Amino acid sequence: MDISDKDIKFALPAPVEAAIDVLEGAGYEAYAVGGCVRDLCRGTVPHDYDITTSAEPEMIEKCFSGYRIIETGIKHGTVTVIVCGEPLEITTYRTDGEYLDGRHPENVTFSRKIEDDLSRRDFTVNAMAYSPRRGFRDLFGGRRHLRERVIACVGEPDRRFGEDGLRIMRALRFASTLGFDIEPATAESIHKNRALLGKISAERIFAEYKRLLTGQGSERILSAFGDVMVEIMPELASLGEEGYKTAVRCAGAARADVVLRTAILLGAPERVSALVRLKPDGKTLSSVKRVVGFLTGEFSGDRVSLRRMLRRCPYEDAHRAVEGRRALGLMSEAEAEGISSALREMEAANECVTVRQLAVSGGELMAAGVPEGERLGEILEALLEAVITERVPNERPALLGFAAKMTE
Ligand code: ATP
Ligand code: MG
Numbered sequence: 001m002d003i004s005d006k007d008i009k010f011a012l013p014a015p016v017e018a019a020i021d022v023l024e025g026a027g028y029e030a031y032a033v034g035g036c037v038r039d040l041c042r043g044t045v046p047h048d049y050d051i052t053t054s055a056e057p058e059m060i061e062k063c064f065s066g067y068r069i070i071e072t073g074i075k076h077g078t079v080t081v082i083v084c085g086e087p088l089e090i091t092t093y094r095t096d097g098e099y100l101d102g103r104h105p106e107n108v109t110f111s112r113k114i115e116d117d118l119s120r121r122d123f124t125v126n127a128m129a130y131s132p133r134r135g136f137r138d139l140f141g142g143r144r145h146l147r148e149r150v151i152a153c154v155g156e157p158d159r160r161f162g163e164d165g166l167r168i169m170r171a172l173r174f175a176s177t178l179g180f181d182i183e184p185a186t187a188e189s190i191h192k193n194r195a196l197l198g199k200i201s202a203e204r205i206f207a208e209y210k211r212l213l214t215g216q217g218s219e220r221i222l223s224a225f226g227d228v229m230v231e232i233m234p235e236l237a238s239l240g241e242e243g244y245k246t247a248v249r250c251a252g253a254a255r256a257d258v259v260l261r262t263a264i265l266l267g268a269p270e271r272v273s274a275l276v277r278l279k280p281d282g283k284t285l286s287s288v289k290r291v292v293g294f295l296t297g298e299f300s301g302d303r304v305s306l307r308r309m310l311r312r313c314p315y316e317d318a319h320r321a322v323e324g325r326r327a328l329g330l331m332s333e334a335e336a337e338g339i340s341s342a343l344r345e346m347e348a349a350n351e352c353v354t355v356r357q358l359a360v361s362g363g364e365l366m367a368a369g370v371p372e373g374e375r376l377g378e379i380l381e382a383l384l385e386a387v388i389t390e391r392v393p394n395e396r397p398a399l400l401g402f403a404a405k406m407t408e
Contacts (some may be wrong), residue, residue, distance in 0.1 A: 008130070008135065008136045009132070009188065010040045010130055010132075012032060012049070012130075013049065013086070014084060015083035015084040015086040015088060016032055016051065016083075016088065017132060018048045018083055018084065018131065019051055019064075019081065019090065020032070020051065020085050020100060020131055020133070022064065023051075023053050023055055023060070023063055023090075024131075024133055025094045026055070026059070026062075026063045028053050028054045028055040028059065028063075028144065029053060029054040029089075029114065029131075030051055030052070030055075030131060031051065031052050031053075031129035031130060031131040031134065031137065032049050032050070032051060032055075032129065032130050032131065033050050033051065033052040033117070033118075033128070033129040033130075034049065034050045034052075034121065034126055034128075035048075035050070036049040036050060037128040037129060037130045038126055038128065038142070038146070039048060040130065040141075040333045041128070041143055041146055042146060042178075043214065044225065044380050045294050048089075049088060050088075050089050050090075050091065050186070051088055051089065051090045051091070052091050052092075052093055052114070052117050052129060053090055053091070053092060053093065054091075054092070054093055054111075054112050054113075054114075055092060056077070056092050056110050057074050057078075057079050057092055058076055058375075060079040060081070060090050061079060064079070064081045064083075064090075066081060067081050067082060068081070068082040070082070070087070071084075073089070073091075075107055076089045076091075076094075077089070077091050077092035077094050077110060078092075078288075079091075079233050083367070088253055092110045092111075093106050093110065093111040093112065093113060093114055093116055093117040094109060094110050094111055094116070094117060094120065095108075095109050095111050095117075095119070095120055096108060096120045096163070097109060099162070099163035099164060100116045101199065102162065102163070102164065102165050102196055102199040102200075102333070103164060103165070103166070103199055103200060104164075105163070111380070112130055114137055114141050115139060116138070117129075118137060118139050118154070118156045119139070119154060119155065120131065120165050121138075121154055121306055122152075122154065122164075122171075123138040123144050123151050123152060123153060123154060123170075123174060124141050124142040124145045124159065124275075125142045125146050125147075125151065125178075126142075126153055126174075127139070127140050127142055127144070127154045127288075128142040132342070134243050139386075140155075142152050142396075145183070149178070149179065150179045150180055150181050150182065150183040151171050151174050151175045151178075151180050151181070151182050151183065151186065152182075152183035152184045152185075152186050153167075153171075153183075153185075153189070156290075157185055157186045157188075157189030157190075158192070158193065160191050161189055161190065161193040161196055162196065164199050165193070165196030165198075165200045165402055166197075166200045166208070167250045168190050168193065168194060168196065168197055168228060169197065169200075169204075169205055169208035169209065169228075169232075170208055171186060171190060171206045171210040171230065172190075172212050172221050172225055173209075173215065174218075175210045175215075175217055175221050176211070176212045176213075176215030176216070176217045176218045176221045177211055177212075177214075177216065177217075177362050178215075178217070179215070179216040179217040180217065182221075182224075187224070190225065190228060190289075191225075191227055191228075194228045194231045195231065197228070197231050197232055198231075201214055201228065201241065202277060202278050202279040203278075203279050205232055205278055206278040209278060211234065211263050213251075213256075213258055213265075213373070214256040214257065214258055214261065215256075215261065216256075218251070218252060218256075218261070219248055219249065219251070219252025219300055222248045222251070222252070222265075223245065223248050223249075226241075226244055226248075229244075230277065232277075233271075233274035233275070233277070233278070234267070234274065234346065235271040235273055235274035236265070236266075236271065237273060238270075238271065239271075240269065247264060247265050247266075248265065250264050250327045250328050250329070251264040251265045252328070253327045254323055254324065254326075254327035255323060257320065258284060259284055259287040259291060259317070259320055260291065260323055260324055260327075261276060261294045261321045262284075262288050262318065263288050263295060264295070264322055264327055264328060266288070266292055267292070267295060267296075267328075268292065268295070268296050269289070269292050269293055270295075271292075272292055273289065276366075283330050285402060287314075287316075287317050287320070289361055290312070290313050291317050291320045291324055292323050294309070294313075294321035294324070294325070295325060295328060296332075297325050299321075299325060299330070299331070301338065301339040301342065302336065302377055303342065303346075304388060304389055304390070306339070306342060306343065306346065307346070307351065307353045308319070308388060309321075309390040310346070310353035310354075311337035311353055311354060311384065315347050317341060318343055319340060320341060322336050322340050322343070323336065323340075330396040352384070352387050352388070352394040353388065354384070355380045355381065355384050356372035356401060357384075357394070358380065358383055358384060358394060359394045359395050359399055360383070360396050360399045360400060360403070361372060361398045362376055362380060364396070364400070365379060365380070365400075365403055366402070367403075368400055368403065369407065370403060370407055375407075379403050379407070380405055382402075382406060383399050383402060383403060384400060387399075
């Protein structure tokens with residue numbers, strides 16, 4: 001049995017209620033909208049709240065004249081107001097103009113009707129509004145789709161993806177993070193329109209990709225939309241159909257970590273260029289490069305080999321390499337657990353695995369007569385190798401003695 005809209009009551013945080021009251025008190029309509037309403041309906045805690053209102057930006061500013069205001073989004077009808085220390089995005093009802101480039105509307109028109117604002121939103125579950133005074137607005141069956149656990153476009157899928165190709169990645173991302181299916185007509189349109197992603201900036205695709213890959217439904221969605229994945233990462237095609245299936249299954253079996261799952265999906269260094277084209281942040285890229293490098297070929301888990309690995313690889317990536325090899329079936333559970341606990345012990349003991357951890361510094365070696373320059377670097381590396389292989393203890397006199405012998 002459905003509860004009628006006016007009987008639905010959600011507790012909104014005090015600043016959100018206060019902001020809605022301010023706008024309503026000035027004679028405008030105001031609702032919480034989008035992701036926060038979706039999350040409230042699902043019984044999860046929204047991480048932020050957006051407010052939509054019939055008031056135009058200037059009026060919003062007037063209503064909140066006693067508050068701190070950040071004007072950044074004003075052109076698009078968004079005013080950020082700090083209410084009780086919380087930044088709240090308040091956006092005027094709007095309709096998007098024509099999308100000529102498949103990315104941005106040509107213009108944005110303010111509207112007086114909440115219906116217009118909900119119609120421009122991407123998916124039915126994201127197109128609901130709620131206000132304690134006005135109740136619930138769900139024009140496109142968002143609650144039914146939440147119950148049925150499906151992502152469906154608001155309106156005609158081909159047209160909506162044509163307006164903004166990023167919505168293709170967003171559909172996959174929401175389906176993955178929420179553990180939902182994609183409604184058949186929407187899914188069909190995604191397959192058909194996948195090339196539209198070519199118009200979307202790499203950074204925006206990567207932001208959605210990260211959430212897609214770490215969502216609870218990532219394995220299912222990556223399997224069903226391999227064609228979209230090849231669209232954004234053409235190098236995945238070289239895996240072949242079977243190879244892709246296996247990679248997706250192994251990535252899904254691994255911890256929900258972007259670096260680890262990406263490394264497993266790519267599988268080999270020659271496919272890292274697929275990630276490069278998504279312009280990820282430098283830390284993610286260098287970690288994926290390192291981890292991928294350990295997913296093929298031999299791998300020894302003895303202490304000396306692990307120390308050699310840690311010379312160039314931070315502990316977190318070493319752990320990922322072990323998890324990756326385990327997920328790919330290249331290591332038994334017991335073996336992986338043994339190596340992971342060895343890594344944890346080594347880190348806790350602050351074992352010397354980098355030049356910086358040597359008990360002598362370059363300065364001290366110079367004071368002891370080693371000339372500055374290339375030779376100094378070579379000696380430090382040789383000392384590290386000797387410590388790693390346990391030929392010399394990591395103690396200053398022993399290291400100075402070893403260095404002296406090298407410079408004789
Ligand atoms: P979360 O913040 O939890 O990732 P969200 O639903 O709040 O989810 P946002 O990207 O913050 O997602 O977008 C806020 C709302 O704006 C969405 O719920 C949706 O209504 C609308 N929206 C965002 N991006 C688009 C888009 N590309 N096309 C149409 N509507 C969009
Ligand atoms: Mg949001």
